[in-house]
Amino acid sequence: MKVVxxxxxxxxxxxxxxxxxxxxxRLTTVNLISSPGAGKTTxxxxxxxxxxxxxxxxxxxxxxxxxxxxERIAGQGADVVQVNTEGLCHLDANMVGRALDxxxxxxxxxxxxxxxxxxxxxxEFDLGEDYKVAVLSVTEGGDKPAKYPLVFRQSHAAVIxxxxxxxxxxxxxxxxxxxxxxxxxxxxxFVISARTGEGLEKWCAWLRDRVREKKN
Amino acid sequence: MHEVGLMTAVFEQITESAKANNIDRITKVKLVxxxxxxxxxDALEFAFEIxxxxxxxxGAVMEIEQVDITVECPKCGAESAVGKIAYFCPExxxxxxxxxxxxxxxxxxxxxERKEDSVEGSDGAKDSAG
Numbered sequence: 001m002k003v004v005x006x007x008x009x010x011x012x013x014x015x016x017x018x019x020x021x022x023x024x025x026r027l028t029t030v031n032l033i034s035s036p037g038a039g040k041t042t043x044x045x046x047x048x049x050x051x052x053x054x055x056x057x058x059x060x061x062x063x064x065x066x067x068x069x070x071e072r073i074a075g076q077g078a079d080v081v082q083v084n085t086e087g088l089c090h091l092d093a094n095m096v097g098r099a100l101d102x103x104x105x106x107x108x109x110x111x112x113x114x115x116x117x118x119x120x121x122x123x124e125f126d127l128g129e130d131y132k133v134a135v136l137s138v139t140e141g142g143d144k145p146a147k148y149p150l151v152f153r154q155s156h157a158a159v160i161x162x163x164x165x166x167x168x169x170x171x172x173x174x175x176x177x178x179x180x181x182x183x184x185x186x187x188x189x190f191v192i193s194a195r196t197g198e199g200l201e202k203w204c205a206w207l208r209d210r211v212r213e214k215k216n
Numbered sequence: 217m218h219e220v221g222l223m224t225a226v227f228e229q230i231t232e233s234a235k236a237n238n239i240d241r242i243t244k245v246k247l248v249x250x251x252x253x254x255x256x257x258d259a260l261e262f263a264f265e266i267x268x269x270x271x272x273x274x275g276a277v278m279e280i281e282q283v284d285i286t287v288e289c290p291k292c293g294a295e296s297a298v299g300k301i302a303y304f305c306p307e308x309x310x311x312x313x314x315x316x317x318x319x320x321x322x323x324x325x326x327x328x329e330r331k332e333d334s335v336e337g338s339d340g341a342k343d344s345a346g
Contacts, residue, residue: 001239001327001328001329002324002325002326003234003237003327004323004324005229005322005325006322006323006324008321009222009225009229009247010320011229012225012228088218088221089218090218120254121218121254124217124254149300149301150252150301153303182303184303185303
């Protein structure tokens with residue numbers, strides 16, 4: 001007997017992502033995606049500090065094994081819940097849904113989900129977020145957008161981090177920016193050094209606007 | 217990527233549907249996979265091989281239909297097959313929409329229906345339940 005299903009394989013994930021989205025109706029949610037070492041956690045620490053008193057950020061911290069990143073975020077005074085994927089290469093909607101149970105959602109304006117460091121798999125999984133943000137660092141090399149186009153295609157914003165290191169590398173900001181724009185002309189691009197704080201203000205203003213936009 | 221996890225999801229969805237259709241052995245699984253997707257056919261085949269023993273899928277064959285990436289131009293209406301993710305219409309240069317290539321779904325499966333051989337026993341079960 002032949003049974004036609006025509007059913008999406010990630011259907012179960014999509015369903016939970018939809019539930020997450022309904023649950024987060026008033027809250028803005030950002031899914032941060034990058035390769036390991038691009039500086040997601042440092043960017044997040046600096047962002048939390050810069051928006052203190054203005055936007056209350058809670059964090060879902062994805063990591064394969066450790067709680068190191070979550071400890072750093074907690075050090076900034078933000079509500080944080082750690083999700084250890086135990087080897088899995090991405091967060092899925094179910095993990096995020098369970099993590100949300102442990103956050104004080106009523107007292108939060110912005111949820112940042114720091115995905116597992118990986119430019120491939122996280123792009124395929126809807127978590128129920130409003131915005132995907134791809135983080136690329138100068139030291140990784142400028143060829144990454146062309147090599148991993150899907151994540152840049154699906155993102156709403158891209159952060160080019162570690163801009164303070166540009167003078168010491170072959171990273172050509174103009175070429176990389178142009179290449180990113182051919183992949184996704186709608187992307188907001190932020191050039192930032194999370195370490196020195198350069199460019200952070202514009203990024204924080206963008207987040208503040210997204211939060212305000214959704215609340216109204 | 218994470219093909220074993222994906223294949224596990226395929227098995228779960230088919231098992232659920234097979235139960236509803238009174239099927240107890242799967243003989244064929246057909247998937248459709250767009251080329252924009254990160255999942256690799258070879259890795260899916262390998263996951264299928266290692267996951268099937270001692271399940272209702274044992275001995276089944278899997279076919280994966282790959283779908284080329286096609287973009288559609290909102291400006292000139294051209295539909296073009298492209299080798300990799302393309303963002304602009306090869307005909308007129310306007311921004312193009314991806315039309316095909318993002319698919320990842322179970323098309324169909326084939327299986328053998330369970331033999332109805334326990335009709336007599338059902339009466340007894342009804343009595344004990346009452």
